[in-house]
Amino acid sequence: MLGKEAALFVTSGTQGNAVAILSHTNRGDEIILERNSHIYLNEVGGLAVMGSLMARTIEGEMGWIKPEDIRASVRGDNIHHAPTSLLCVENTHNTSGGIPLTVDQMKADWDVAKEHGLGVHLDGARVFNAAIALGVDVKELTQYADTVQICLSKGLSAPIGSMVVGPENLIKKARKYRKMLGGGRRQVGIIAAPGIVALTKMVDRLVNDHANAKRLAEGLSEINGIKILNPVKTNMVYIDLSDLGWTGIEWTEACAKLGWKSRGTTSRLRLVTHYGIEMEDIEAFLQGIAELVPKV
Numbered sequence: 001m002l003g004k005e006a007a008l009f010v011t012s013g014t015q016g017n018a019v020a021i022l023s024h025t026n027r028g029d030e031i032i033l034e035r036n037s038h039i040y041l042n043e044v045g046g047l048a049v050m051g052s053l054m055a056r057t058i059e060g061e062m063g064w065i066k067p068e069d070i071r072a073s074v075r076g077d078n079i080h081h082a083p084t085s086l087l088c089v090e091n092t093h094n095t096s097g098g099i100p101l102t103v104d105q106m107k108a109d110w111d112v113a114k115e116h117g118l119g120v121h122l123d124g125a126r127v128f129n130a131a132i133a134l135g136v137d138v139k140e141l142t143q144y145a146d147t148v149q150i151c152l153s154k155g156l157s158a159p160i161g162s163m164v165v166g167p168e169n170l171i172k173k174a175r176k177y178r179k180m181l182g183g184g185r186r187q188v189g190i191i192a193a194p195g196i197v198a199l200t201k202m203v204d205r206l207v208n209d210h211a212n213a214k215r216l217a218e219g220l221s222e223i224n225g226i227k228i229l230n231p232v233k234t235n236m237v238y239i240d241l242s243d244l245g246w247t248g249i250e251w252t253e254a255c256a257k258l259g260w261k262s263r264g265t266t267s268r269l270r271l272v273t274h275y276g277i278e279m280e281d282i283e284a285f286l287q288g289i290a291e292l293v294p295k296v
């Protein structure tokens with residue numbers, strides 16, 4: 001499906017990114033990442049701890065690292081510098097609001113990376129959402145990465161698991177790292193089986209999640225005091241409740257009254273649509289929440 005030679009089942013997206021990065025790099029290398037990427041922000045600094053790698057971060061434009069910024073960040077052949085060996089990209093880009101990077105954007109980054117002999121790893125936790133939103137075959141996107149991590153457990157709805165795909169030689173190394181990290185399970189079939197359902201039955205329906213997220217954002221934007229923070233292109237809606245005088249706590253309580261679980265920590269939070277939430281649920285939620293928010 002992703003146009004690669006070999007694949008490996010891993011426990012989680014974080015484990016998948018870790019084994020892929022370790023397979024591409026040597027201790028002391030520098031790798032280029034987007035400043036708000038999941039790998040950099042939310043994977044416990046694993047690249048430094050496990051790989052002895054330095055992170056060179058670049059602020060992207062809605063998650064896309066501009067090719068000229070990659071070019072300017074690659075270290076030359078200078079005895080003082082850590083060698084740059086890998087570029088990591090994320091598609092869809094989570095913290096920008098589930099924004100899909102286009103085929104052209106992926107290609108532009110790939111071209112610069114390859115000009116400089118870098119490997120390219122795609123954190124494609126939600127790359128099927130990107131493909132569906134762009135109306136392209138997912139291979140069009142993944143052709144511009146050597147290795148890809150996909151999550152079976154997010155929009156694709158499996159209870160657990162991710163895959164790492166790529167060329168045989170890198171997946172062979174990744175398998176060894178997976179073992180080192182305790183992810184080589186003899187009993188894996190029982191948790192891998194739902195992944196087959198995820199890949200064969202749950203991809204095309206992502207279009208519903210996207211339509212539901214769009215409607216959710218539209219409806220919430222009509223409520224005074226709720227701001228939508230991102231252009232809604234896939235399954236994510238980021239909202240800001242500060243004009244309501246609400247923090248996440250009031251939000252969570254209001255949702256609970258309506259029978260919904262939604263975890264808010266601050267006045268900015270993320271809503272994600274998924275399997276099991278239908279358009280009529282969105283409409284009912286919008287009606288309910290409109291009645292519960294303070295009038296501003």
Ligand SMILES: Cc1ncc(COP(=O)(O)O)c(C=O)c1O
Nearest residue numbers: 012013014015038090094123125
């Ligand atoms: C872009 C991205 N990559 C990787 C991950 C990590 O996945 P997991 O929670 O399975 O470790 C996430 C999780 O939200 C993510 O959003």
